[in-house]
Amino acid sequence: SQKIEQNSEALNIQEGKTATLTCNYTNYSPAYLQWYRQDPGRGPVFLLLIRENEKEKRKERLKVTFDTTLKQSLFHITASQPADSATYLCALGIAGRRALTFGSGTRLQVQP
C-alpha cells in the first residue's frame, strides 16, 4: 500500500543544534516534494519545494534533501531557535495527481 511516514513522536532538541526531520514514502514515485510548517491552530505555510532530479535545496537555515532511491527526504534546520518549534509536514507531488499527498507531520520542539 502507499504510505508517507513522518515520525509521529515529537523531536526535542536544544537551541542552536541542527534539527533533522525525516519523510519516508513507499509505493509512490513523486516528481516533487514540498515541506510545510504548521503552527497550532493555523494553516500550513509553504517552506521549500524540491524536484526529483534535485538532490538538495537550501533556503537560509533550511536544507532539504531528496533521495528517490531511498524514497526519503530529510529536512534540516540549522542553528535552531525556539521560534522554529512547530509541526512540519512533507507533501508529495505525484505525476497525474493535481493534489499534494501529505504526511501527518512531525512536531519539533526547540528548547532554549
Next chain:
Amino acid sequence: EAQVTQNPRYLITVTGKKLTVTCSQNMNHEYMSWYRQDPGLGLRQIYYSMNVEVTDKGDVPEGYKVSRKEKRNFPLILESPSPNQTSLYFCASSLVPRTNTEAFFGQGTRLTVV
C-alpha cells in the same frame, strides 16, 4: 496582503443541520481545494476546483458539496453533517493546478458535530 480567508474559525453544530464554510482568496488563483485534517491521518483532500464552474472530487468527498461560481470563492457545504465530519478543515489555493506549485492555506475551521 495575499491570503486565503475562511469563516467561521470555530463551529459547533448538531447532526443534520446544514452548514456552509466560506473560503475566499485574493490572489487570483485558478486552483482551490478543501482538506480535512485528522490526528494521525494528515491532510486529506475533499474537493478541488480547477477554475470557475469546474469542480471535482478529492480523496474523501462523501458528505460534502462545493461550488465555484466566482474565481475568488469556494464554499464547502455539509448538507447533513454527521459526527464523523468533526474535524479541522482547511481551504487552500494555488496559482495553477500542479503539484510543483506552492499552496496557500487558510487559517482553518474547527468543526464539531454533536
